[in-house]
Amino acid sequence: MSEKLGVATYRVESGVAVLTIDSPPVNALGLAVRTALSEGVARALADDSVAALVLICAGRTFFAGADVTEIGKPILPPLLGDVITQFENSAKLILAAMHGTALGGGLELALAAHYRVAVPSATVGLPEVALGLLPGAGGTQRVPRLIGVAAAVEMIGLGQHVNARQALSTGLIDAIVEEGELETQAIAFARDLLAKQAPLRRLRDLSTDLTLEQATPVFVGFRAAHPELFAGVKAAEGVLQAIEAAITLPFDMGIEREREISRFLIASPESAAQRHLFFAERAAxxxxxxxxxxxxxIGTVGVVGDWIHAPLLEQKGLIGDGAAQAIILAMSNDGSQPLETLSRDATIVLVNRVEKLDALAMKMPDPGAVVGLSYTRGVAEIVVGGATRPAAALAAGVIARKLGWAAIFVGAVPGLVLGRLAAGLQAAISALLADSVAPADIRATGKAFGFAGGLLPDAAEGGVVDAGLEQRLVWPVLAEASVLVDEGAAKRSSDIDFAMVRAGLWPLWRGGPAFMAERVGHGQLTEWMAATGHPAQLAS
Structure with a gap:
């Protein structure tokens, strides 16, 4: 006999309660799920027929993390930390049974259970650093106590995803059970623990394996091995500080220190930028x-003509013939290419020359299948013509991602998006040099902002960093980004940011030029453009 508890189902099988959460698509730990968890554990504790509780999820995954839409907003109770405390303090044995991806808060909740099992295909991890955050529900305090400080630094500091076999070897989980038998074998595992009178193991009661003196070389080594995690962004340093608290403070004080660091990171502009880029990548x-x-x-891809990236297609196992469902049409420099070789059944024809895409499309058997493709620094700009069908553009994005490229959709405008923004930066540098600004000062200011050295003038180090100089260097790019959005050249402002960061043309922790332009404000940017004689105008 099962009982509904909101998004959960509660039933008892021979003394073992099974709490199944079913909140598609990924069982994110939003308010409804937290409420069901709190009510479920309370129900098991009050049930005299229950000796143990198995926590499991329906659908494709265990809890895949926090509800990211709640980040930066007031969180309604019960809070995840309070639910975790309920689980950890349970007087009855709790077993977490995991499949899919137990990430972020999902793993933190599992760590509050007394024991954990997973299927072989499961993945666990604490990837919050990618959002400029740290695990804020006890992950930085429990993981070092469970798997050791050095392993915790690598796992949390790098946001690693850990497969079931690795998780078992480090002690993150206690057993691997068969695919398709998770619930049955989890119940059996719980009964076996009860039969053995296994202790209610609370990770908060463990001590870390290293003292602070012993851990200091681990922290120093991690910083030296991953300098990119400490340039501009703050989350990795926050992780190290929180793990240091796990070493030096009692558990409850360590939890409070973790929350303090978490609040600081959530409020930081760097985390706001990283969260923006996380959603931008999804939207793209x-x-x-x-x-x-x-x-x-899309299966195989045919190539007509001499395309520079054809070897990559072959390497990825995507190469086909001229009759394939998708065709890359590589135009020669004079724009000529025999079009009669193209299959009329092609779902998509990707053209490498995009200057006259619409005119070329009209010569094709199916103009709606024609999409432009321009590659720059690991980013594919999918050029959408006037006749292009959405399905064809989406298929082009699939091909680009199969080749390992990021992809955005853009309009057929001269220079496209990345070219115009890169040109905007170089024009700003040229203008500064023409005004006799020292190259060393431009370089120093640009590097302090976060630009890669290769984008800046060659000059000796030691130049002066100047805020006014930074504005003259950066704001022309913000203005150009705003113009691209107004023109419709960029289909979404967030696409600009995602592409610029992925191409290495903009620092991650700045969020992208459109992101910055929005924060500067339309009015202030318009006034600056008018005062400096910027050639373009923003829409009112």
Whole structure:
């Protein structure tokens, strides 16, 4: 006999309660799920027929993390930390049974259970550093106590995803059970623990394996091995500080220190930028105005002409012939290419020369299948013509990602998006040099902002960093980003940011030029453009 508790189902099987959470698509730890968890454990504790509780999730995954839409907003109770305390303090044995991806708060909740099992395909991890955050529900305090300080630094500091076999070897989980038998074998495992009178193991009661003196070389080594994690962004340093608290403070004080660092990171502009880019990357895969439309399946890709990236297609196992479902049409420098070789059945024709895409599309058997493709520094700009069908554009994005590239959708405008923004930066540098600004000062200011050295003038180090100089260097790019959005050249402002960061043309922790332009404000940017004689104008 099962009982509904909101998004959960509660039932008892021979003394073992099973609490199943079913909150599609990924069982994120939002308010409804937290409420069901709190009510479920309370129900088990009050049930005299229950000796143990198995926590499991329906659907494709265990809790895949916090509800990211709640980040930066007031969180309604019960808070995840309070639910975790309920689980950890349970007077009855609790076993977490994991499949899919137990990430972030999902793993933190599992760590509050007394024991953990997982199927072989499961993955666990604490990836919050990618959002400029740290695990804020006890992860930095429990993981070092369970798997050791050095392993915790690597796992949390790098946001690693750990497979079930690795998790078992480090002690993150206690057993691996068979695929398709998770619930049955988890119940059996719980009964075996009860039969053995296994202790209610609370990770908070453990001590770390290293003292602070012993851990200091670990921290120093991690910083030296991963300097990119400490340039501009703050989350990795926050992780090390929180793990240091796990070593030096009693558990409850360590939890409070973790929360203090977490609050600081959530409020930081660097984390805001990283969270913006996280959502920007998700959005970039969807065609604007057709967000629910799915991309057609793409098998092999044919190449007509001499395309520079054809070897990569072959390396990825994607190369086909001229009759393939998708065709790359590599135009020669004079723009000529025999079009009669193209299959009329092609779902998509990707053209490498995009200057006259619409005119070229009209010569094709199916103009709606024609999409432009421009590659720059690991980013594919999918050029959408006037006749291009959304399905064709989405298919182009699939091909680009199969090749390992990021992809954004852009309009057919001269220079496209990345080219115009890169040119905007170089024009700003040229203007500064023409005004006799010292190259060393431009370089120092640009590097302090976060630009890669290769984008800046060659000069000796030791120049002066100047805020006014930074504005003259950066704001022309913000202005150009705003113009691209106004023109419709960029289909979404967030696409600009995602592409610029992925191409290495903008520092991660700055969020992107469109992100910065929004924070500067339309009015202030318009006034600056008018005062400096910027050639373009923003829409009012």
């Amino acid at each position: 895969a969807k065609f604007p105005g057709h967000e629910r439309e799915k991309a057609p399946a």
